[in-house]
Amino acid sequence: xxxxxxATVASAHPYxxxxxxxxxxxANTLVLGELLxxxxxxxxxxxxVAAFLLTQRPQLSALERATFIWFLVSGCIxxxxxxxxVYNHATLAGDSSLFGQLWxxxxxxxxxxxxxxxxxxxxxLVTAVFDGPLCxxxxxxxxxxxxxxxxxxxxxxxxxxxxDVLYYATTLFEGSPHCTPHPYxxxxxxxxxxxxxxxxxxxxxxxxxxxxxxxxxxVQALDGRKKVQ
Amino acid sequence: xxxxxxATVASAHPYxxxxxxxxxxxANTLVLGELLxxxxxxxxxxxxVAAFLLTQRPQLSALERATFIWFLVSGCIxxxxxxxxVYNHATLAGDSSLFGQLWxxxxxxxxxxxxxxxxxxxxxLVTAVFDGPLCxxxxxxxxxxxxxxxxxxxxxxxxxxxxDVLYYATTLFEGSPHCTPHPYxxxxxxxxxxxxxxxxxxxxxxxxxxxxxxxxxxVQALDGRKKVQ
Numbered sequence: 001x002x003x004x005x006x007a008t009v010a011s012a013h014p015y016x017x018x019x020x021x022x023x024x025x026x027a028n029t030l031v032l033g034e035l036l037x038x039x040x041x042x043x044x045x046x047x048x049v050a051a052f053l054l055t056q057r058p059q060l061s062a063l064e065r066a067t068f069i070w071f072l073v074s075g076c077i078x079x080x081x082x083x084x085x086v087y088n089h090a091t092l093a094g095d096s097s098l099f100g101q102l103w104x105x106x107x108x109x110x111x112x113x114x115x116x117x118x119x120x121x122x123x124x125l126v127t128a129v130f131d132g133p134l135c136x137x138x139x140x141x142x143x144x145x146x147x148x149x150x151x152x153x154x155x156x157x158x159x160x161x162x163x164d165v166l167y168y169a170t171t172l173f174e175g176s177p178h179c180t181p182h183p184y185x186x187x188x189x190x191x192x193x194x195x196x197x198x199x200x201x202x203x204x205x206x207x208x209x210x211x212x213x214x215x216x217x218x219v220q221a222l223d224g225r226k227k228v229q
Numbered sequence: 230x231x232x233x234x235x236a237t238v239a240s241a242h243p244y245x246x247x248x249x250x251x252x253x254x255x256a257n258t259l260v261l262g263e264l265l266x267x268x269x270x271x272x273x274x275x276x277x278v279a280a281f282l283l284t285q286r287p288q289l290s291a292l293e294r295a296t297f298i299w300f301l302v303s304g305c306i307x308x309x310x311x312x313x314x315v316y317n318h319a320t321l322a323g324d325s326s327l328f329g330q331l332w333x334x335x336x337x338x339x340x341x342x343x344x345x346x347x348x349x350x351x352x353x354l355v356t357a358v359f360d361g362p363l364c365x366x367x368x369x370x371x372x373x374x375x376x377x378x379x380x381x382x383x384x385x386x387x388x389x390x391x392x393d394v395l396y397y398a399t400t401l402f403e404g405s406p407h408c409t410p411h412p413y414x415x416x417x418x419x420x421x422x423x424x425x426x427x428x429x430x431x432x433x434x435x436x437x438x439x440x441x442x443x444x445x446x447x448v449q450a451l452d453g454r455k456k457v458q
């Protein structure tokens with residue numbers, strides 16, 4: 001950690017690469033524990049709303065309940081947290097709101113969020129305006145047991161996976177110049193936090209494909225391999 | 230066109246931005262008409278193979294036939310043409326093979342293909358190794374009327390759409406610095422050629438979602454809204 005701090009002494013900000021120009025940078029006023037605490041509180045609050053809604057649906061399985069909570073939490077993160085980044089990307093380095101400070105903390109693992117990197121910005125735009133609402137459609141599909149559920153689940157999971165794979169790969173290919181070289185930032189923020197959106201979407205996409213395959217196979221068997229309608 | 234040529238006189242290559250370093254650049258030996266002719270020949274050859282295969286499937290509708298040809302042609306472009314770029318990106322500016330010269334011609338509309346731009350390279354990697362084979366799965370699904378057809382069609386169409394939207398948006402956001410400023414390159418190569426992969430995948434994704442929704446709705450009605458299996 002000391003080597004990291006020494007390397008950034010010459011820079012007016014703590015981000016990598018140290019040559020990155022962030023003239024409007026303002027240091028965070030909240031410490032790490034406060035930021036993680038507030039973020040966890042937001043996630044728990046959405047989770048509690050989801051859990052309350054689920055009290056009205058006793059017929060749903062444990063897996064369906066967990067998936068419903070996943071989509072509500074994931075949709076809120078996409079729409080509000082990542083949407084906040086997209087809307088405020090140009091001024092984020094000097095932003096002292098809670099979300100601004102959270103993004104500045106996360107950016108220690110990826111400074112592309114503070115430099116309006118075109119790929120990160122546009123990928124996040126797609127995530128906020130497409131993935132976010134589609135997560136809510138998937139959640140609605142589970143809650144109301146609508147036929148839309150597994151279609152929305154498969155599509156949004158693939159979109160999350162695609163965005164995340166490109167997100168990882170684009171900076172790794174360049175040798176991760178945007179990450180503060182400390183294991184905490186690389187492995188926890190950049191590695192682990194984003195890996196959640198590799199593992200869960202992959203599982204959910206496969207689950208939906210299996211469900212849809214069986215549904216179509218049954219309909220085709222009923223119709224003697226003719227069209228559905 | 231004259232202004233464009235004048236602007237590139239000082240550069241050792243015809244690409245934009247003119248500051249782009251391409252020390253291994255070698256000019257094409259084939260002229261535009263030859264390149265477009267050879268590329269069209271490749272597309273027509275794949276289309277003819279598809280049309281020959283379709284003679285064995287008289288029961289398929291005109292739309293199913295067109296979609297089958299689309300997926301075979303699209304899959305071949307992803308796997309072989311875009312795959313060629315991914316495999317040879319580092320040496321492409323000096324590549325004099327047919328595919329190399331085709332990419333150098335196309336790169337007049339987007340020099341990111343010659344500079345190993347991390348987003349373009351990784352997006353094309355996903356396109357070649359995921360979209361390409363999945364196009365063939367969708368084509369197989371149509372040919373054999375397998376339940377996998379609309380699942381593969383929806384997923385690969387969404388992936389094509391996602392990649393293409395990011396492809397357009399990332400350079401447009403930067404003010405299109407990678408495109409030779411001549412209407413032919415911007416509107417025909419960059420604009421029109423890629424717009425095909427916006428229009429067709431959007432239509433096919435919507436078609437598949439409609440089909441899958443109806444299939445699941447029928448199965449749910451049969452089961453009284455219980456699980457498929």
